[in-house]
Amino acid sequence: MPLLVQKYGGTSVGTVERIEAVADKVIGYKELGNDMVVVVSAMSGETNRLVSLAQEIDPQAKGRELDVLLTTGEQVTIALLAMAFEKRGYPARSYTGGQVGIITDSAHNKARIKSINDENIRRDLEAGRIVVVAGFQGIDEYNNITTLGRGGSDTTGVALAAALKADECQIFTDVDGVYTTDPRVEPEARRLNTITFEEMLEMASLGSKVLQIRAVEFAQKYQVPLRVLSSFETGEGTLITTEYEAEDIMEQALISGIAFNRDEAQLTINGVADTPGVAYQILGPISDANIEVDMILQNIGADGTTDFTFTVHRNDFDTALASLQKTAENLKAREVSGNNKIVKISIVGVGMRSHAGIASRMFEVLAKEGINILMISTSEIKISVVVDEKYLELGVRALHEGFGLNKDPE
Amino acid sequence: MPLLVQKYGGTSVGTVERIEAVADKVIGYKELGNDMVVVVSAMSGETNRLVSLAQEIDPQAKGRELDVLLTTGEQVTIALLAMAFEKRGYPARSYTGGQVGIITDSAHNKARIKSINDENIRRDLEAGRIVVVAGFQGIDEYNNITTLGRGGSDTTGVALAAALKADECQIFTDVDGVYTTDPRVEPEARRLNTITFEEMLEMASLGSKVLQIRAVEFAQKYQVPLRVLSSFETGEGTLITTEYEAEDIMEQALISGIAFNRDEAQLTINGVADTPGVAYQILGPISDANIEVDMILQNIGADGTTDFTFTVHRNDFDTALASLQKTAENLKAREVSGNNKIVKISIVGVGMRSHAGIASRMFEVLAKEGINILMISTSEIKISVVVDEKYLELGVRALHEGFGLNKDPE
Numbered sequence: 001m002p003l004l005v006q007k008y009g010g011t012s013v014g015t016v017e018r019i020e021a022v023a024d025k026v027i028g029y030k031e032l033g034n035d036m037v038v039v040v041s042a043m044s045g046e047t048n049r050l051v052s053l054a055q056e057i058d059p060q061a062k063g064r065e066l067d068v069l070l071t072t073g074e075q076v077t078i079a080l081l082a083m084a085f086e087k088r089g090y091p092a093r094s095y096t097g098g099q100v101g102i103i104t105d106s107a108h109n110k111a112r113i114k115s116i117n118d119e120n121i122r123r124d125l126e127a128g129r130i131v132v133v134a135g136f137q138g139i140d141e142y143n144n145i146t147t148l149g150r151g152g153s154d155t156t157g158v159a160l161a162a163a164l165k166a167d168e169c170q171i172f173t174d175v176d177g178v179y180t181t182d183p184r185v186e187p188e189a190r191r192l193n194t195i196t197f198e199e200m201l202e203m204a205s206l207g208s209k210v211l212q213i214r215a216v217e218f219a220q221k222y223q224v225p226l227r228v229l230s231s232f233e234t235g236e237g238t239l240i241t242t243e244y245e246a247e248d249i250m251e252q253a254l255i256s257g258i259a260f261n262r263d264e265a266q267l268t269i270n271g272v273a274d275t276p277g278v279a280y281q282i283l284g285p286i287s288d289a290n291i292e293v294d295m296i297l298q299n300i301g302a303d304g305t306t307d308f309t310f311t312v313h314r315n316d317f318d319t320a321l322a323s324l325q326k327t328a329e330n331l332k333a334r335e336v337s338g339n340n341k342i343v344k345i346s347i348v349g350v351g352m353r354s355h356a357g358i359a360s361r362m363f364e365v366l367a368k369e370g371i372n373i374l375m376i377s378t379s380e381i382k383i384s385v386v387v388d389e390k391y392l393e394l395g396v397r398a399l400h401e402g403f404g405l406n407k408d409p410e
Numbered sequence: 411m412p413l414l415v416q417k418y419g420g421t422s423v424g425t426v427e428r429i430e431a432v433a434d435k436v437i438g439y440k441e442l443g444n445d446m447v448v449v450v451s452a453m454s455g456e457t458n459r460l461v462s463l464a465q466e467i468d469p470q471a472k473g474r475e476l477d478v479l480l481t482t483g484e485q486v487t488i489a490l491l492a493m494a495f496e497k498r499g500y501p502a503r504s505y506t507g508g509q510v511g512i513i514t515d516s517a518h519n520k521a522r523i524k525s526i527n528d529e530n531i532r533r534d535l536e537a538g539r540i541v542v543v544a545g546f547q548g549i550d551e552y553n554n555i556t557t558l559g560r561g562g563s564d565t566t567g568v569a570l571a572a573a574l575k576a577d578e579c580q581i582f583t584d585v586d587g588v589y590t591t592d593p594r595v596e597p598e599a600r601r602l603n604t605i606t607f608e609e610m611l612e613m614a615s616l617g618s619k620v621l622q623i624r625a626v627e628f629a630q631k632y633q634v635p636l637r638v639l640s641s642f643e644t645g646e647g648t649l650i651t652t653e654y655e656a657e658d659i660m661e662q663a664l665i666s667g668i669a670f671n672r673d674e675a676q677l678t679i680n681g682v683a684d685t686p687g688v689a690y691q692i693l694g695p696i697s698d699a700n701i702e703v704d705m706i707l708q709n710i711g712a713d714g715t716t717d718f719t720f721t722v723h724r725n726d727f728d729t730a731l732a733s734l735q736k737t738a739e740n741l742k743a744r745e746v747s748g749n750n751k752i753v754k755i756s757i758v759g760v761g762m763r764s765h766a767g768i769a770s771r772m773f774e775v776l777a778k779e780g781i782n783i784l785m786i787s788t789s790e791i792k793i794s795v796v797v798d799e800k801y802l803e804l805g806v807r808a809l810h811e812g813f814g815l816n817k818d819p820e
Contacts, residue, residue: 016463019467020467053426054489054490057494064492065493066489066493068488068489068504069486072485076460078478079464079476080475083471083479086475092475094478099553145506
């Protein structure tokens with residue numbers, strides 16, 4: 001019998017009515033002849049309520065006791081969902097992370113799964129029960145309650161699917177799949193039927209918040225077919241899978257999607273003596289200030305010096321600029337400049353591995369629209385450009401059409 | 411180092427402010443040189459909120475999943491209280507019932523404790539930590555979450571105190587001890603310094619809802635000194651202990667308190683042929699209707715027949731009367747009568763074991779006030795009378811003064 005692991009997030013189980021709708025949906029899949037394991041998050045708003053309670057006591061609340069507190073959120077949902085199944089005449093059993101045997105390391109608030117004991121679940125499935133598991137949580141080897149960090153319910157779903165060798169892990173969310181780009185920017189954006197893990201990871205890291213990056217990495221590592229679907233509509237969603245399996249459909253598609261990031265700011269230091277260790281001297285203080293750096297570019301400057309540019313989140317711009325100016329004095333650099341009115345646009349696709357000329361096609365499309373490129377960065381399956389923020393929508397739409405993403409591949 | 415197990419109920423931890431007050435109170439005891447184990451209930455209102463969620467899905471919600479749901483209530487409190495200790499610089503660790511190793515039978519919603527594994531707690535105490543334990547919950551031998559039923563947090567406290575051989579189990583509640591009678595009826599009611607387990611059990615079963623009966627039974631069985639104190643005021647509270655220890659103080663006190671029950675109704679069947687099995691024939695149908703019977707009296711009637719009287723909760727009066735009338739026809743009894751405007755007043759005290767004349771003193775006091783006694787029932791340490799409800803306050807006050815309870819024994 002096929003085995004499906006389905007995960008429903010906080011919005012999908014946000015009220016008792018929605019929990020009942022999830023029960024009906026799951027029963028629909030069960031009636032089609034599937035064994036069903038359902039992973040759920042806390043009801044939307046519940047985690048924030050619990051965090052607020054903790055912060056009333058300690059604004060810096062973290063560690064072991066925060067995990068004890070937060071895991072009650074999912075525990076409420078599993079009990080209610082299991083009751084909804086039983087009410088409908090479908091035997092069900094709920095499990096907390098600890099009960100199912102999701103063993104993690106001891107890094108409270110951001111634990112990583114080490115192993116899963118699937119014994120209880122297998123026994124229940126054999127007995128015809130629907131199994132309901134609390135997402136986001138586990139226990140360490142000393143029986144302390146841990147959490148995987150926010151959004152960790154996706155990871156729980158994928159890890160369970162891997163442990164149980166499920167036929168598919170289905171993530172139900174409030175969008176109906178992965179799109180060629182953000183439909184709010186390009187109304188002609190199209191839902192993808194399939195996308196590779198690598199592409200999905202690039203899209204996710206660029207701000208397409210459909211899935212947690214860790215869950216996608218986990219699915220890729222254990223080769224778990226992952227599907228994103230809507231909790232509220234019917235449809236096939238998007239299947240995220242290995243390149244091999246996606247190949248047939250992807251053959252004609254050079255790129256899969258256009259991702260973008262609005263919150264970028266760029267900092268440049270020019271005329272630095274090009275000596276070993278200079279990159280560390282520039283970025284060390286930025287890292288010490290807990291600022292995450294996104295793109296990093298180093299290029300040959302005038303007179304044997306080097307020019308160094310990097311991007312940070314726009315909120316960190318002022319702090320980073322002050323830090324860089326101090327570094328520039330120490331390094332006797334020529335000048336420091338910055339721009340916090342920039343955005344990053346990226347094209348993502350495994351097709352560019354085997355096809356030449358994709359970069360120049362991208363630059364041609366942008367040039368035609370008179371969009372000036374400030375920075376370029378490439379990886380194996382992604383090309384990113386930094387442009388003035390006023391060109392974001394224009395650039396995304398031009399690339400979307402330029403690479404034929406508005407046309408159905410079939 | 412002395413070891414105290416303290417239990418704080420839902421009202422005592424009803425808000426974050428109150429949880430912080432509990433933390434300060436516990437730290438005060440710790441600073442006096444005690445090892446501290448703290449058992450807490452769910453924040454007041456939380457259990458009802460969870461029950462309502464369950465009932466939205468299934469109005470008859472019960473069993474395994476209800477326990478999974480309800481136990482989150484205490485889990486929230488233990489985390490918040492442990493955080494409050496840590497915030498104050500006192501190392502602490504929280505445990506759910508399952509984590510501490512409170513093993514129960516599998517009777518969901520009303521499980522009974524079978525054993526406690528005190529290993530974790532002892533290790534924490536040795537490390538100087540304050541231990542916080544979720545009341546009301548445990549796990550069965552298959553790792554299913556169970557609850558002890560409402561009010562079971564008292565039982566958790568006593569059971570832990572027994573397992574740990576604690577010097578005292580202190581139950582903090584919204585009253586500051588056990589009184590000679592209800593101060594709302596007799597303003598001169600006095601807090602008792604000590605009371606025996608047996609007396610406490612009689613008081614509790616008669617409606618003095620200071621402690622759960624099960625917790626007192628448990629404490630008596632394992633000889634755990636039990637103290638009732640106020641969460642909100644300072645004071646010594648009332649120590650509930652074995653007769654032997656209480657003896658010195660109790661010596662002069664013939665009785666410890668006056669209990670009463672307002673919700674009684676009485677039913678009588680007269681002129682039943684006195685044959686074996688008649689009690690069962692009368693009470694069987696009452697029991698089948700799920701009506702609990704309180705007092706039962708059988709007396710010799712006229713012409714070799716017997717008269718049979720029993721009391722039930724006032725809410726069950728009509729159902730019980732209808733049932734009894736049917737039984738009377740079958741048994742060809744002479745008549746059936748009933749009265750739902752009665753109350754029960756009881757005097758409780760181990761002193762009556764060794765002192766004659768207490769019953770007659772009680773009847774004398776009541777006679778002086780012109781109170782007509784409808785029924786009398788006695789046990790080893792209790793004498794109960796049933797009187798018309800209009801005499802309740804008068805009777806309680808008269809007995810309170812008649813047995814010198816308004817005077818301080820010291």
